[in-house]
Structure formats: structure tokens, C-alpha cells
Amino acid sequence: MARSFNTLMGADHSNDSLFFFETSWLFTPFVFAALRGLVAFYTFFTIFFIFGWRGTHGDNISNKQSFSYFTNLTYWGIAFYFLVASLHTFVYAARGRSVSQHAMPPLFSLFEIIFSTAPNSPVLHLPFLLLILLLYLALAYIVHATQGYYTYSFLDPGNNGEDSKSVAGYSFAIAAATIGIFFFVNLISWIRLRYTREKTKMAKPMPRNGLTEAEMGMMEIPK
Secondary structure: OOOOHHHHOOOOHHHHHHOOOOOEOOOOHHHHHHHHHHHHHHHHHHHHHHHHHHHHOOOHHHHHHHHHOHHHHHHHHHHHHHHHHHHHHHHHHHHHHOOOOOOHHHHHHHHHHHHEOOOOOOOOHHHHHHHHHHHHHHHHHHHHHHHOOOOOHHHOOOOOOOOHHHHHHHHHHHHHHHHHHHHHHHHHHHHHHHHHOOOEEOOOOOHHHOOOOOOOOEEOOOO
């Protein structure tokens, strides 16, 4: 039987009732939501503080150019991820209770990898990650063509292309690192699932969902 695209991408709706992306094996839903919200607050505060500081000190050009850098785009992505994730977890936790009444991004990501109950990423995610890197590479050269500078010096092939091999080497090294990190993260997730699979912290479900776990109790996740 053919598997759907959603299933291949790790978004199988049949697992929605397990709340993989709203729960933690260590923290209760409200605590987990608060921690995610704290990360979201920190990332957005950092972004807007930097924008405000530059704007009030005559450096608006840096604000405009900031969207040309992959690091900054990644930071924006992390900020919105944690904002949405915290809101989802707050909604999940509140629904349950209503019955009875730049080195920072890797750390934030590691927090999610270690403390959430999200399953391993399907291998099908990998080509999309590489595609994103390829699209950014194209963006970096568009920035050079339109604004006259390279967002990262290692992307400069030189006036006569003398550093083209170096650029290619960096590009393949980054792609290889991405692949390595992808499988390393999946290894960490596998280890976490192996030892915490039966320790998921759940909010008390509403009766109409047909679930009967005790409030903030432990739900066993099918193996």
C-alpha cells in the first residue's frame, strides 16, 4: 500500500492524538510552553533590539542587508518556530486543564531535540534541506549582482575565477556537514525516544476526545 506524502514527511495525521510536537518527556505542558515562549521572547527581543540600535545609530543599511545573510534568516526561522510552538503547546495545555480547571540557535535546536517528544525526521526531509541551502546560495549571488558584495567571503570566486575550486569545496563541505548533522540529530532523537518513550507528559484530555489519562499523567507512546 502506497504511503501518503504527509506520512513520508513525518506528518502522519493518525499520530495527531499523541501530541508529539506539543509535549515533552520531562516537562509538563505548561512548563514546556513557558520555556518555548521564553526562547521565542529572547530571539525576537534580540532581533528587534539590534534593529533598533542600528536604526538609532545611523546604520540602517545593515538592517537592510541583514536579510541577505543565512545566519540571520536562520535566526528569524528559529524565532518564529518557537513562537508558534509555544502557542501550540499553551493551547494544548490550556485545553487539558480546562476540564478540571548566532551560538544560540544550535542551543535552541538542541533544547527541542532533547526535551520534546517529536519523532525522528524522515530521510525525505534531507533533500529539502539541501534544496534550501542551494536556494540560499543562489540568493547570495543575487545579492552580489544587485548590491555588489558577498554575504560570506568564501563565496567569492575571485575576479578571474581563480578561487572557484575553493568556493566549490566550501559548498560541498557545507552540504556534507548538513547531511552529517541531519543523521547525528536523528541519532540523538533515537536515543531520546529509546529511553523516554513511556515518559511523555500529557495535559488532561477533554472527554470528547475519548482519552482517559489522568491530568498531567504519563501516556504510553506506542512502539
